[in-house]
Every structure is written in C-alpha cells, then in structure tokens.
Amino acid sequence: MQNATLKPRRRFLTNAAGSGLAAFAGLAGAQSFDFKPNQRYPDPSVLILDPSFAKYRIYSSTVEQLGSGMRWAEGPVYFPEGGYLLCSDIPNNRLMKYDEKTGKFTVHKHNANYANGNTRDRQGRLVTCEHSVTRRVVRTEKNGRMTVLADSYEGKRLNAPNDVVVRSDDTVWFTDPTFGINGEWEGSRATPEQATTNVYRIAKDGKLSAVITDLVNPNGLAFSPDEKKLYVVEWKGTPNRSIWSYDVAADGASVSNKTKLIDADGPGALDGFRVDRDGNFWCGWGFSGAFAPEPTDVGGGMKAHLPLGKSEDMDGVKVFNREGKPIGFIRLPERCANLEFGGPKRNRLYMASSHSLYALYVEAHGAV
Template sequence: MGTELPDQFPTTAGWRAFPRYPDAAIEALDPRFEKYWIMQSAVERLYTGCRWSEGPVWFGDGRFLLWSDIPNNRILKWEEETGAVSVYRKPSDYANGNTRDAQGRLVTCEHGARRGTRTEHEGNITILMDSWQGKRLNSPNDVVVKSDGSVWFSDPPFGILGHYEGHLADAELGQNVYRIDGETGEASIIADDVLGPNGLCFSPDEQILYIVESRGVPHRKILAYDVTASGREISNKRVLIDAGPGTPDGMRCDVDGNLWCGWG
C-alpha cells in the first residue's frame, strides 16, 4: 500500500499517514495529567515556515486559529475544516500576544507600533493604549481580558532591543504590567516589580493573576498575585514555580485551574 498523501490532506495541515494511538510523543509525567490526555489524539504540526510563532488564539465560532509570526511581521490563520493556512494580517506591526474579549473581538499586543489594539467586528482597528503619562510604551507582549471587560497586558522592552521583532528604540518607561478599565478606558500600572513581564493569565475564579517573569534571577519564574476584591489591583506577590533551566512564556489557565505553558 502506498503512502502518498491524498490531496485533501495538504502537508501544511500537519496530516500524517497511519497515526498510532496513543501518540508516543505524549508522556504523562504525573498521573494527574492523565484525565486530560485524549488517547485517540496525536500531536500534529499545523504549519511550518514561520520564523517565530507566538500568541495563538482560537476562534471556536469560526473554527479557525490565529497566531503571530513576529519577525515576518504577520498574523496567520489556520482553518480547521480545510487545514488551509493564509495570511490574516500583514504587516501586523510585529504583533505578539493575542486574545479575545467577551464580544469575541481580537485584542493584540504590537511590538512595532508599541501599543495594544482591538480589531472590531467590522475589521477596523481601535487603539486601546500606546502611552503612559505622555511616554511611549515599550513593546506590549501578552494580554488577557478579564470578565469585567478590563484588559491586562505586559510591557517588557523586547521589541525595541533591535530590528528583528520590532524597531530599535530607547525605553521611555519601566517594565510594567498595565490594566485598562473596561468601562472608562482609564489605564493604571498594576505591577512594576516583575523582571521582564511576559505571559499572564487569571485563575478560573479570577482571584489569582499569574505572570511569567522571563528575566528572573537566576531563573525564569511564574509569579502569582492575589486580585483584590475591587478587581482593580493585585497583592501578595509570590513565586509559584521556579522554572530552573526552563523557559516558560505564554500560558493560559483551564477551567480546573491548571496552567498550560509554552515551555522551551
């Protein structure tokens, strides 16, 4: 029997002939993981050809995935039904982190324009924030939207350190994590003590905010903060995970409170 791939399964969709289950590429290091392991599934490569992929965000209502290819200055789109990959936005202003708000709109961190934006349903782009007290942001990195509509994002300087993932520039602000109020649009600094703030997410009840400290000494860390009763501030900083030689980056929390982290 031949092993040629049928036309309806393009190689860019990551289709593999004769998959075997369970996939040997998946290993449960802790028995608590096994309840989340779908044994009749396999690791698939959806696409190749990116220089550096970040910020995946799933549109379940449209059955497609968007993600950022930062150095190539584009956002790509993968369609579940066909496996086709196309350019969603180019130039993307060196987009990095992406998420959706409660209205299903795309919220994006842009290194190149040094701002956070929202893509409206009609396709036009709204600038959420590009400066703080008259000074330009560094290079917004990752973003999460709380149930009250507030937008929380990290702002390290990675996108202004050279021309590979943004534009070389001097930092005008410290490395902060910001909150944009969902009703008034008013911005505030909610953390200024994180070395290289990167990925961030909330626990399911939104009482804990997790932040990746990507320039932590001597190792990267995942920090945890309590969200105050008002939902506008955080307190009680603590180290949840010392990553050792690992490199956690983007992350999300599932309905059971587990953190799923991109980990180099």
C-alpha cells in the first residue's frame, strides 16, 4: 500500500466564498473543502480489507462531493418519490437538501430545532430527532404540519434524541443520549432529567417504552434486513465504542440477548450506520479524539497531550460483514458521521461528513 495514494485529496479553505459549491448553496460563513475527485479507476480511496468486499466495489465509480459549507453534517435520509436527500447541519440549526435531478445543494429548512437523525416512515413522511431545546421526535405530515411523537418519558423530558429508524410494523425506535444538551455547539446546555440514556420504542398507538436502558449514550441504530435483530452503537463504550446486537421479540415490542458484535478496537469512532440487503454494516468512521495520558515536549517550552491517532488515517466509512469482520473502507477527506443508501436503485451511498456531503455508487443496496 503506497502512502501517497492515501493522502486526503483536499485543500482547506478558510473562506467559504472560495468554494463554488458553498457559494452556490448560499452557505457563506461556514467552512468548506475544495474537493478533487480521483481521476483513476478504481478509486484508491475505496480499500478492500477482505476479498469478500471486492464484489461491492464498482471499478469505475469514484467518490463525489455533492455539497459543502456545513459545520457538522448528520442524519441523511433519502426520498425516492422526489429524488432528493435531506441531511442535518446541526450547529447551523438547519436541514439541507440535495436534489439528484439538478445537482443543487440548498437549505431546506431554517430553525430546525437542531435536527440530528432523520428517517422516512412507511408512508413517506419525514421523522426527525430534534436534538436540543425542544428535545423531541417529530413527524412532518404531507401538508407540512408537525406531529410530536415523543418529548418526555415518565413525566420527564427526553435528553437529546439522536438517531431514529422506523420498523415495518410502523413502530418508531430512537436513541436518546445527552450530546445535544452537553454544551452550546449543538443546541443549548441543559441538565439531563432522565436517569439513564435509553433506546426507546414508540408503538403504533403512541405509547413510549424504554427498550434498552443500560447503554451509555447510545447513538446510531438499525435493524437487520429481516428485522429480527436490532443493532445499536454505544458511543461511550468501555474501553471502545461498540455496536451491540439484540434479538427482537416475536411481537416486536422488546429486545434481549445483548451481544457485542463490533468493537472499534482503538481510537476509531463509530457513529451512524446503515445495513445493506446482505446484512453488512456500512459505518460512519473517524478518529475518536483520544489523547495520550502523558504530555510530550512539542517545543517552545510547551508540553502537550498528543492524539493517539491521525484523523486522515481514519476518516471515512468502514464496512463490516454480518459477523462483524471489517471487509472494506472508503477513505474520505472528512470524518463521516452518518450515511444513507439512496438513488433510484438504492445503490448510491450518501455520506454526511463534517462539512460536506459525499456519494459513491456501490454494488450494494440499502436494506430498506
């Protein structure tokens, strides 16, 4: 493996006006990257960690940057009826829209209550985790009105709803860590009212139940293709971030048999993820920010606690098979927080990554 092929293909710009993408989308004042797509096939950014991943790589497909100028991109969700994708720009408190037909990347909604995770229900309606201030899960009806699905549990406010999925039985499942109320960057600081950080289920009749209560800051979640398994990222896992697997009860109302399936195994950080039809995990990946416990002399009479890894070595999407074995990696110039399969054939992988939205066509299809 030649290190030269692994260097991020980017040039950091301090002024968003220098990026045509950012200026076009009206994103002045936000940081942006001038991305240079690779001209060679296959794209050296798509790494085969195990031969089993080769069938999912398209030889003549390369990573594309579709838009930039965000501050922390999250929660991509695809709408096949309209041929567009929405994603959250949490610190800027807005939802962004990428239109596949026109290629335009624009603001879809201002004052989005610090929206984080988004999904589409079986009726084609947007379901959103409002991450801070309102701290609730809402559904946008076809007429544009908002329906509050959950904002409290046992008489106390939710923490900061993070990611959400809808099962085929129309139940809504979401995670509720504290990220959105830990500071002022992704909303407003507040004291958690819940004693634990839970995974919740909203039944068809609207009843809210806590199905998992022993994870520290649960994050991304998804079901297996047959919906017999629920997978959840534990952001504050010990010692590393992990994906836990649960068996879903026959009635779909509870889970059991907690099993660690994937361990980040070091400074790598799991975030949001999607499962394809073969049961593989396509995981947002990046550096956790871990630093050495002892300081190192960095010159100028200063000592610093140096990071235990390099972001440029870890930013991207890591792919695991259904047994939890790493099989592939898509290297990106920015950390990927979450992703979504979209396009008419559900084989276009959209990657919400820090300041930008990227895409790559693959020989895999989203499970739902």
